[in-house]
Amino acid sequence: MLPEVTATRYVTPLREGGSLPGIVEADDLGTYVMKFTGAGQGRKTLVAEVICGQLGRRLGLRVPDLAGIQLDPVIGRAEPDQEVQGLLKSSGGLNLGMDFLPGALGFDPLAFEIGAAEAGRVVWFDALINNVDRSWRNPNLLVWHGELWLIDHGATMIWHHNWPTAQAAAGKAYDASDHVLATFGPDVAAAGAELAPRITEELLTEVTADVPDEWLVDEPGFADPDALRRAYVETLLARATTIGDRITLGERSKDKPSQAPEWVRVRLDGRAGK
Ligand SMILES: Nc1ncnc2c1ncn2[C@@H]1O[C@H](COP(=O)(O)OP(=O)(O)O)[C@@H](O)[C@H]1O
């Protein structure tokens, strides 16, 4: 179970990405980045955030803590932005919170350097969950206290948008050519050797148990939330055994960024979870 808190104040929207998450304060005095159940992408985005966020953390990658956030839309009464008002109004009840990392910088591949081992772990993990949202255009990585943190796992496990074809879709290869860490020589072979054996049925059952029932009910073809949790477990379990051999690290697409000189780069040492 995720810890659950109640939002006490809507602070401000975050406009970098596409889904307009908001910074909120909660009754545990924490500050969270809140992803709304009423956002256009729907509750499957939140399911993906929980499963992939919890899985990443269990594999030793840095992902900010997640929590369920109860929202009473009334806390946004004074918010002048129509779009934000709409989101708050349609998101009463349980939403997803990610611990806000104050002062974190967006990862810039021209300004920071990552070792091959750590880059390999991130790329292998993204291949497993089929993350299409960690490109150099939109890294969804933060640098905080000299270390790399993974955020935004909403656009992953594309197969969960069409369960009847999920096994086939989850069997497909992963093209990492545009991955933001592709130029750091990611050692995906070493990462796979280390991580694949750790993707067990037991671990996946634990991380899927963290998804609240209310985001899983009424999925066509599934009797109850546990049946749907099993489908997530089975697709990820099957993918873990073979995905390492099917990661493409080819040429980047043409509009690639230019390389920065060595002297402007900061090397992140990746102390934890080397
Ligand atoms: N835990 C966090 N701590 C600090 N800043 C964050 C955190 N999560 C997200 N952000 C900031 O908010 C932006 C949007 O969040 P993100 O999860 O990527 O949502 P979107 O779905 O809109 O892309 C990020 O690019 C980042 O700048």
Ligand SMILES: [Mg+2]
């Ligand atoms: Mg994002």
